[in-house]
Amino acid sequence: MKTLIIALSFISLACYSQKSQWPLVPYPEKVVMGKGHFTINSKTEISVPDIEWITAIKTFNEQLQVVGGYKLKVTTTTKSGANTIRCITNKSIANEGYKLAVKGKTILIEASTPNGLFYAFQTMRQLLPISYEEAILQPELALNIPNVMIEDAPRFSYRGMHLDVCRHFFSVAFVKKYIDRMASHKFNRFHWHLTDDQGWRIEIKKYPKLAEVSAWRNGTVIGSVQKAPFPYDTIRYGGYYSQEQIKEVVQYAKERFVTIIPEIEMPGHAMAALAAYPELSCSGGPFEVAKNWGVFKDVFCTREETFNFLQDVLSEVIPLFPSEYIHIGGDECPKLRWSRCAACQKRMAEHSIKTENELQNYFMTRIEKFLNSNGKQIIGWDEILEGGLAPNATVMSWRGVKGGINAAKQHHNVIMTPNSYLYFDYYQADKKTQPLAIGSFNPLSKVYSYEPVPEELTADEAKYIIGAQANVWTEFMATESYVEYMVFPRMCALSEVVWSPKAIRNFEDFNNRLSIHKQRLAKQGINFYPGE
């Protein structure tokens, strides 16, 4: 018997071999290539453990319909035999992980949750011919998947991409396309930056002026001028998402196993809201929706009216987003107005608050309490460390990694988004050769080299680093195609940082795979930066 087992394992190993150059991005934990292939055709059937798992193959089937004119037939009764893809539950597999065995006539997929099955299909998709990605019917296309055995699971549970829709506004169709590409690179968190000085982008029914006034600015600064006098154009610019559109995008993301984290900025970056409701400021205004970039002195006042307003806003935001997190900003809030405001000073005296930084802590903690009591957790930018952290806050470390290290040492969860590696608004190549960007330099190789867990942390503290995210601030990205140019392929590099085991990361190998992967992006209609 023993000899038989040894002989059998030898035969199966002989049919599979290691091949790191397979163009998978992010690269799986373990890949053993075989000989031969499985062919998907109109007779291929797929069985899933129960109906909840069907969502995990929905997008694969939709593209199959486009390119092949048919869908995989799905059943919940166990199928075996030729031309079947059998998916089974295996509780020993890590959350979001999967095992994929393509074995000529059959495919076996194991996962502990539907997320894992979804990611198995993203991997399979990258093993199909590139023409699969085309938006046209190709009934003759042979949908061969090479024989392979893959074991895979993510390194981090938080794998994020951010998009600023305030400085420039992007259509629902574009946001969906962005989420699509995130999901195919196995990202699972979309940080939707919905409010800022230059535009408020989410409909709030109780405050209609947020859509009528705050969503529109009467011009935009031209070029990269940083100081007054700013040259403005006079084009009215703006837009917002209705709550119906938000629901549609949230559902779309859910079907791709992406959770959307909305950001409602406070107490700074509030000019757009203050333009509509100046009574929420310290000085009373009047204000206009900002037409240039930067940091503005006028911020939300700490009067009771502001808390009522923000709690009303959040009460409409909460039911729209199933995410456990709501991002409440906290960055770049000058304290000048608070220091000269009778109401803010009175509040400080009443609560024995000594500094304006501590007053910001009071602000964030109050909102945190409100959100916690409604079943939500907060995320804030690393400035929220300055006056003491709100008790349950997760910190997004953007000004380098110091804030993240500090928060992890205080046993707070951390998401790493250091501008020095993960700001995709920075140049990716010599600025002389590039369209205008905000400055600085984060080329592909630098993004790829990023290590989210700082050496300064002990193994126990390192557990608080739940993942990383790239931020896409759009001051200098006026069009959707230019956002794509700045995001791709740097997002591909980040996908490997947050998904793949550290030990297998190798930039040269990634770059080789990327040259083929780019052809796939091209078929998907992505305007990526082609490289030198």
Ligand code: TNX
């Ligand atoms: C800083 S990152 C900001 C944004 C800007 C960005 C430009 C952060 C929390 N605040 O408001 O758009 O720099 O790189």
